[in-house]
Amino acid sequence: MVRVGLRVRTVIGHGPAPSYRRGPAAEAAGAARVAELENRSVISVTRRPGPVPDVLRSARGAGGQRKRSGRAGTDGQVRGPQVRARRVRPRSGAATTACPTQPYAVVRRALYRPLGAHAGPRRAAAPCGADLPDSVTGSPNPADTSRTWRRDALPVSDHFRCAPAHSRTQGGKSMKIRHGAAWFGSALLIAAAAVPAGAAGRADSARPAAETTAAPSTSPTVKAEAPAAPDRRAAAPPVTGGGPQTITFSEFPVGTPMGNQYHLRGIAFSGAGGGGTPFISNDAANPGAPVLSGTPQFQGAIQGQFIKPGGKPRTVGQFGLTVGYINEPNSVVVTAHDLQGKEIARKSVDRTGIVPVVLKVKGIASFRVQPTAGEPAGFAIDNVSYFQPExxxxxxxxxxxxxxxxxxxxxxxxxxxxxxxxxxxxxxxxxxxxxxxxxxxxxxxxxxxxxxxxxxxxxxxxxxxxxxxxxxxxxxxxxxxxxxxxxxxxxxxxxxxxxxxxxxxxxxxxxxxxxxxxxxxxxxxxxxxxxxxxxxxxxxxxxxxxxxxxxxxxxxxxxxxxxxxxxxxxxxxxxxxxxxxxxxxxxxxxxxxxxxxxxxxxxxxxxxxxxxxxxxxxxxxxxxxxxxxxxxxxxxxxxxxxxxxxxxxx
Incomplete structure (x- = not known):
């Protein structure tokens, strides 16, 4: 059995080493931070030749700056080594544990788990070289051949940890887990060394609420276990020139109040029944999120009005949308209105889940979606479809x-x-x-x-x-x-x-x-x-x-x-x-x-x-x-x- 791993060799710099001049206090703080990071095995700084930023130089002791390694270019200047990657063939049958061995390298953690399995809570990485069980590393168990493994899509901050890189054979083929881009790791190290200990948590406090808080849900039985991404669905391409329209609310950021943003596509949104302006929201219970929520969130009524270029009202013969997540049938109703505001059609949402609703009647100028009874976690709308004259x-x-x-x-x-x-x-x-x-x-x-x-x-x-x-x-x-x-x-x-x-x-x-x-x-x-x-x-x-x-x-x-x-x-x-x-x-x-x-x-x-x-x-x-x-x-x-x-x- 032959296992192939990937060792990433990274050296900061290309050309003459940059100057990072700091005062004695900053150098001392940087040295302490590097030592702390090494102890926590988040990074590994190896004492090998290479250009060293001044902010890290004090961590090397009294030896001073060593001779810069590199090669001479045609202009006589010494060029710093490039970012390289080379394959390493370990001894047959041996499990490979590769930790950073080049200056200022950060290894991207490769995580695998069974298809359909829940990722579970994240745990801190153990010290480099330790015997890490699969429950911590998220790596496949070489002894378990009964399941198919796949790589998780994780936030960047979860990937960059000092953890073993495994290589195993499955079905007679070598499965390789490769480290991430070395240049990104190097850049991350410099940033980390310049930040005082304890300051890392402040970055999260500056992020938008949509990224740092759990996604709201229109179902009381569906709870978010991770921060919600601002846009879980890729933005739809702009549809212009008339014809069939479908509004997915993925064209604008989460949190955007909705009014005439879809003017060009012949529709405008507003609150109804005393509710405030609707806005784009995530919804953990809806796989098609983002969605359009009323105000208050998932409780307010929503109105859509069909308009001409210039904002004058027009009518359609039918429209459709999805409403959900519905937990109590008949707790939400969709109504259609003519140019005078008179109700001309009504449909009660009589099922649970994400429910499609279509109303077809001549002369629909607007529609409303509003609660009629107790809907425990509220509702939102999505995929508003209609025809715009072309x-x-x-x-x-x-x-x-x-x-x-x-x-x-x-x-x-x-x-x-x-x-x-x-x-x-x-x-x-x-x-x-x-x-x-x-x-x-x-x-x-x-x-x-x-x-x-x-x-x-x-x-x-x-x-x-x-x-x-x-x-x-x-x-x-x-x-x-x-x-x-x-x-x-x-x-x-x-x-x-x-x-x-x-x-x-x-x-x-x-x-x-x-x-x-x-x-x-x-x-x-x-x-x-x-x-x-x-x-x-x-x-x-x-x-x-x-x-x-x-x-x-x-x-x-x-x-x-x-x-x-x-x-x-x-x-x-x-x-x-x-x-x-x-x-x-x-x-x-x-x-x-x-x-x-x-x-x-x-x-x-x-x-x-x-x-x-x-x-x-x-x-x-x-x-x-x-x-x-x-x-x-x-x-x-x-x-x-x-x-x-x-x-x-x-």
Whole structure:
């Protein structure tokens, strides 16, 4: 039988020995501490050549500093020995006991126990080289071949002890117990030598309570026997962009009060029934901890509210969660409520243990979990699951369809289709990619559409709101964007009149004046249009998107021979006035307005820089519309607004 152990040789330093200059009192304290640690067999300091810190030098007696061992480098300096590990082959049949024999080495204790067995209380290590029974070392009994052994996962402080390293044969194979990283042991020694005796316990008092106190439990029969780890479950990866959601409460540290931290994922938490703010807690009775506890701990009621980006309420068709640990059936109830707060569904937790609960009913805006009878150790919730809408719907006219960005979606071309000119490079389609709120787009905008296209057929297509109403289930809209109104004012005719010298652009009878006269009529109807969009997609965030500025802000920037200074000023003023009306009516309707007027700044039509618009003099429906760079600029502005809207609030 051949047993293979591992001897770790560690020497502090690489290159010239560092200087650790201390006063006589510190050196004396360090020497006393080293002697104490040696006596307790926590570490072993061997009098072998090697660089010695000044703080330890007084422990060596009056011999002074010995010659530094090492090798010379190419630059002539002496290099300190490196951290090495080498295998040691003991005599066959002999049990191996390896204690630290190199300067300032600390051996990592390797502990084994039977699978499924309880680790039991920790005991102090016996002096190095002593005959240590398995009950103390936690090492396998070589005579016991009836059980399978595994290595424990222990706190770092439990691993670093001076204890024998065993090697045994099991099933004809050599099982090796290896020591831990030597560099960590060396660092630990230096820290220990610099700390006065009796000061080691102060470190624990500075640790967070979640690490030093026993884990609370929602079961009176389950007691924690070790300090609770702050997070017993690995943090779940962030889930963004809508779709199925499961909140595990492992994304934030234990002790975190919960409010709008999951805002981006469409849910907010609060206390209910007089209870305080819920918080993340460990639970010794729940293997899935951390969990969400009410306030007081495991006794307070918990409320969850489903929200849109921006915090406005929304509804779901069903949700699920786990409740526990339940010791008394029917002592806790889960209720669902509509937007008015009326209870619309109820489920009593009628089993013991960690109990899954699912409520399915149309129009759930919030839920509550609260005790109804005596639950001895209380309860907590976990794994809150629901569906967050993941579809962005793009409505509107040519400034949303992607006009001027061929090729167009089949069936929307002019020659072979209806002329809606829907492009895959349109900013609403681009916005749905890599988004924090949604994942995919449904694009219904159509070039040339008036606001009437929301309710009736336009260019052979169904009413845009009718198409929105058909989106249910996984296709339910989470965000709806709309840019509309320019065609109601005859904006295409205005541009044409100002380009062609034989048509009248300005003056009382000009095209600009005619558009301004139509604006009050449009303004009076816009609020109702936006409310209709919200009604068609009640759980969606509605974004009314304005129009970009078409011409340079100043005469100095403008470089068009066909555009007079007066025409440039009047056209830009008309565009700004339209955007102001859209913004005001959106606010009245309770939806959002996104101002993209400056998105194409310095790249307008007739600018000295490269224009991001299709040329006006080309004589087709694509003129005066943003090309790809313009679409990207508008998308970036809307994306920034939506991201800010979805960000967690205080």
């Amino acid at each position: 579809v962005l719907v793009g409505l509107g006219d040519s400034y949303s369809s992607g006009e001027a960005n061929p090729p167009y979606v089949k069936g929307t071309e002019v020659k072979t289709g209806n002329g809606c000119h829907r492009s895959l490079n349109a900013w609403p389609v681009r916005l749905a990619k890599g988004n924090k709120v949604v994942k995919r787009a449904k694009h219904y905008a159509c070039s040339g559409a008036l606001t009437g296209a929301l309710y009736g057929k336009f260019k052979t297509e169904e009413a845009q709101l009718k198409m929105v109403g058909k989106l249910t289930g996984n296709d339910e809209p989470g965000v709806v964007t709309i840019s509309m109104g320019g065609n109601d004012l005859g904006f295409a005719e205005v541009i044409e009149a100002c380009v062609k010298p034989w048509q009248k652009c300005l003056g009382d009878q000009g095209a600009v004046a005619a558009a301004k006269q139509r604006l009050p009529v449009l303004s009076a109807r816009l609020k109702g249009h936006y409310e209709a969009v919200q009604k068609a997609a009640p759980n969606a965030t509605v974004l009314v998107v304005g129009y970009p500025r078409l011409f340079p802000e100043t005469e100095k920037e403008e470089d068009c021979s066909w555009l007079s200074e007066a025409e440039r000023v009047e056209l830009n003023a008309l565009g700004a006035q339209v955007n102001s009306v859209l913004a005001a009516r959106a606010t009245e309707a309770g939806v959002h307005f996104v101002d993209v007027q400056n998105s194409t700044d310095n790249h307008e039509i007739c600018t000295d820089n490269v224009s991001w618009f299709w040329g006006i003099a080309r004589g087709d429906q694509q003129e005066a519309h943003p090309v790809l760079e313009g679409q990207k600029a508008i998308e970036a502005t809307v994306r920034a607004y939506l991201d800010k809207l979805a960000a967690p609030t205080a």
